[in-house]
Amino acid sequence: xxxxxxxxxxxxxxxxxxxxxxxxxxxxxxxxxxxxxxxxxxxxxxxxxxxxxxxxxxxxxxxxxxxxxxxxxxxxxxxxxxxxxxxxxxxxxxxxxxxxxxxxxxxxxxxxxxxxxxxxxxxxxxxxxxxxxxxxxxxxxxxxxxxxxxxxxxxxxxxxxxxxxxxxxxxxxxxxxxxxxxxxxxxxxxxxxxxxxxxxxxxxxxxxxxxxxxxxxxxxxxxxxxxxxxxxxxxxxxxxxxxxxxxxxxxxxxxxxxxxxxxxxxxxxxxxxxxxxxxxxxxxxxxxxxxxxxxxxxxxxxxxxxxxxxxxxxxxxxxxxxxxxxxxx
Ligand code: BT5
Numbered sequence: 001x002x003x004x005x006x007x008x009x010x011x012x013x014x015x016x017x018x019x020x021x022x023x024x025x026x027x028x029x030x031x032x033x034x035x036x037x038x039x040x041x042x043x044x045x046x047x048x049x050x051x052x053x054x055x056x057x058x059x060x061x062x063x064x065x066x067x068x069x070x071x072x073x074x075x076x077x078x079x080x081x082x083x084x085x086x087x088x089x090x091x092x093x094x095x096x097x098x099x100x101x102x103x104x105x106x107x108x109x110x111x112x113x114x115x116x117x118x119x120x121x122x123x124x125x126x127x128x129x130x131x132x133x134x135x136x137x138x139x140x141x142x143x144x145x146x147x148x149x150x151x152x153x154x155x156x157x158x159x160x161x162x163x164x165x166x167x168x169x170x171x172x173x174x175x176x177x178x179x180x181x182x183x184x185x186x187x188x189x190x191x192x193x194x195x196x197x198x199x200x201x202x203x204x205x206x207x208x209x210x211x212x213x214x215x216x217x218x219x220x221x222x223x224x225x226x227x228x229x230x231x232x233x234x235x236x237x238x239x240x241x242x243x244x245x246x247x248x249x250x251x252x253x254x255x256x257x258x259x260x261x262x263x264x265x266x267x268x269x270x271x272x273x274x275x276x277x278x279x280x281x282x283x284x285x286x287x288x289x290x291x292x293x294x295x296x297x298x299x300x301x302x303x304x305x306x307x308x309x310x311x312x313x314x315x316x317x318x319x320x321x322x323x324x325x326x327x328x329x
Contacts, residue, residue, distance in 0.1 A: 005032045008042040012073040015053065015063035022060035068136060068218075070116050070246055078250030084257025086112040093135070095122040098198060098212050101142035105200060105208035111146040114253060123214060125194055126183070131214050132225055137234070139215040139249050143256060146208050147264060151201040155306040156271065157209050158183050158197040160263055163274045164255035165193055165213060172248040173235040178280035181299070181308045181325055186280055190233035192216050213252060217243050268304050275302065281325055286310065288323035295320060296328050 005011050005028050015023060029036045043053050043061060050067030066074060072088035079085055087109070094100060097115040104113055120133035120140045133140045145157065162179045169177050169185070169192070177185040177192055185193035196212035216234035224232050235243045263271050276282050281299045288295045288310060297312035308320040 007032075008045050009071070009073050011039070011042045012046055012051070012063070012071065013076060015061060016066075016073060016077045018062075020062060022056050022062050024060040025055075027060070068245060070118060070139065070141075070249055074246040075114075075116075075250050075253070078247045079254060080250075082250075082254045082257060084112050084260075085114055085253050086110045088114045088116060091115070091117040093117065093119040093121060096120050096124055096212075097140055097142040098124065098196065098210060101144055101210045101212075102198070102200065102208075105144045105146075105210060109144050111144065112257065113144040114141060115144075116141040116249065125196060125214075131194060131196075132228060132232070133214060134219065134223060137219045137223060138217045139213060139245055139252065141213050141249060141252075143211045143213070143253070144208055145211065145256075145260060147206060147260065149206050149264075150204055151199060151206055152305060154199050154201070154206055154209050155182070155197065156263065156268055157211060157260070158195050159275050159302070159306050160259045160271055161195050161197070161211050161213065161256055163271060163278060164259045165195070165215065165252055166278045167255050168248060168251035169193075169215075169235065172251045173239050173241075173243045175235050175238045177278075179275060179278050181279070181281040181302070182306065182322075187233055187235075187238045191231055192233050192235065192238070211256070215248070215252070217245050217248060272302060272304075281308070285328040287326045287328045288318075288320045289326060290320070290323045295323075299325075 005014050025036050025039050028039045046053055052065040054062045054064050056062060070090060072090050075088055094117045097117050101115045117140050119135035123131035123133035123140060125131045165185060166177050166179060169175050175187060177187050180186050183195040184191050194214045198210045200207040216232060218236045219234035221237060259271060282301060284299055286299050295310055295318050297310040300309050300311050302308055310318050310320055312318060
């Protein structure tokens with residue numbers, strides 16, 4: 001179905017859907033209920049955003065080139081009517097997408113609302129650690145989910161997201177990432193993605209889960225700050241190719257939608273199996289570094305609650321709720 005033109009974004013979508021065929025300015029104006037000059041102004045605005053729109057006399061407008069941006073229209077084009085995403089809110093530069101998503105969720109934004117930015121100036125990880133989010137290089141995005149579950153099940157959404165992003169990265173960039181419990185994706189031992197799950201909840205019910213995804217996409221080796229040079233990588237570094245960020249963002253969203261539904265319909269078992277299949281942690285000797293202690297042993301699996309189980313040398317199985325995992329040998 002063709003989308004109805006009502007503003008600059010929907011005009012862009014329509015031009016994308018036309019597959020290179022000119023779209024008449026008069027038709028667009030009639031449809032939107034505005035003048036041809038108003039349509040022309042939207043076209044000018046698109047050009048200011050970096051799109052190349054050709055105007056062919058007596059025929060109409062053709063979209064010739066799109067900039068490398070995470071524009072809602074471009075992401076929607078790749079989403080191809082997938083039902084999960086409700087609204088995509090795009091920013092050029094923000095402090096962090098997380099507080100914006102929290103505010104939107106509190107103000108009633110529905111399940112599947114997405115906040116995405118080209119750049120974050122104060123991106124953050126767990127425990128308020130900084131998250132490097134250079135302009136135009138990655139996918140800095142927060143997704144609002146409103147599942148009807150008790151709060152203790154919310155951490156499972158970190159695992160659902162990890163499985164979803166692994167699949168999206170495989171499909172879009174042809175790179176195999178492995179999951180390091182609980183929230184990192186690694187390629188060749190370096191971090192390519194971090195996930196941050198935050199919660200708004202009553203004592204017995206989740207109000208909203210905000211999932212932050214930081215995916216390093218098109219950085220080149222010198223692009224990372226010095227302190228990350230040895231521990232971070234990007235899909236471009238790993239694949240040797242520039243990756244279409246909008247296509248990847250769409251694939252991530254489609255897969256978060258798909259695996260959330262699978263989880264809500266069939267429970268955690270299928271997610272657990274997929275997670276363990278893609279895990280870099282299970283079967284390894286690890287140190288789980290926590291605030292007060294470090295537990296050393298072999299990671300043997302995750303529980304229904306997403307807790308990591310470690311068998312220590314004396315044979316005891318310890319459940320780890322939150323820690324940094326480092327290889328023990
Ligand atoms: C994370 O935290 O890995 C979660 C990162 C979530 C980022 C997203 S981006 C969209 C949304 N908005 C936000 O503000 N955040 C979310 P953690 O496990 O605590 O890891 C943080 C550590 O990763 C830092 O201390 C650095 O060592 C490292 N790091 C920082 N930036 C990185 C990057 N771009 N790539 C790889 N590693 C990075």
